[in-house]
Each structure stands twice: as structure tokens, then as C-alpha cells.
Amino acid sequence: MIQVVMRSDDRKSAFKPTHKRWVIERTFAWFDNDRRLCRNYELLMDSSENMVKLAAIKHLLNKI
Template sequence: MHALVHPADIQDRDGGVLVMATLFGLYPFLLKLFADGGYQGPAFQDGLRKVCRTLTVEIVRRSDQAKGFAVLPKRWIVERTIGWLNRCRRLAKDWECKSRKGRAFVLLASIRLMTRKLCQKTS
């Protein structure tokens, strides 16, 4: 749906607000954001309130009772998608010198992924 490449000195929380600011201009009908524990806190919440007032944020937390690996359903969606995108050779390593080229390859890999998913035959 959307990608933004920013310098490495920007924290994920701050970069998340930048992504949401540009994403919700394109897709104002989105109502809920699932995020991991790194995005909790007042800085991210205040930044999102300024950008998009109608958005509800749900922080997906790890269970304290779980021992070892436990699948967190909403968080797994993001991790799985990152795994699929990293199957593309150009995205497996940071080879790009310009951020616009990196963004272009993320978008191309996403188009490839979506096309494959849409064209799959279901039994």
C-alpha cells in the first residue's frame, strides 16, 4: 500500500508517524492500526492524533504466560510479509545508494507479491 524510506537516525516511532501522515492522505478510510510494543507511548500517540484523528491504535503485546515462541496473530502478518519481501534478491541486502531506488524495489516486490496472491488458484 505504501512505503517510506528515511535515514537510519530516525527512530521507528517518529518514522511511523511520517508513514501514517502520508498513508492516510492516500487511504482515509482506514480506521485501525496494529503496532508492536515499540510504538506505545505518548510521543507516537500524540503524533498520530495530529496527523489522523479517526485512527485507533491497538498495541499487540506478547503474553507474559507464553514460554518460548508464541505466534501473535496480528503481529505475525507484518513479520510474514517482511519475510516474503526479503525473498527478492535486491531487498535481501541494502545495495541501493539512493532511497528512491530502495523504495521503488520495495514497491516492485510488493506488486509481484500481490499479483501472485491474486492469481493463485484456490481448491
């Protein structure tokens, strides 16, 4: 059985996104644009960490 609940227009608090969470989510979204970071192709953790650093450098250089 489906029950319909009417929305109350007298909201006590408005939605406020957390600033730091937004920054982290956008950073991960930018990293997903890099093909090598979409999947874990690297065998070593050091190689994977270096690919993340290279992607960050590439993104920052594109902003200049």
C-alpha cells in the first residue's frame, strides 16, 4: 500500500551543503575525467599514488 504524505511548507531549517564535502566531491569528479584513474590499472600502490599526483598537477596547470 502506498501512502501519500503532503509536504509541509513551514520548514524549520533550509538545506545548507557542507563546503568541504563539496570540494572533495568535485575533486573526485575531476579525477574521474582522467582515464587512468577510472580503473585501478596499476600494480603497485606507489604507481597509483603517482598517477593521482600527476592528474592533480595536470588539472592545476590547465587552470593557469
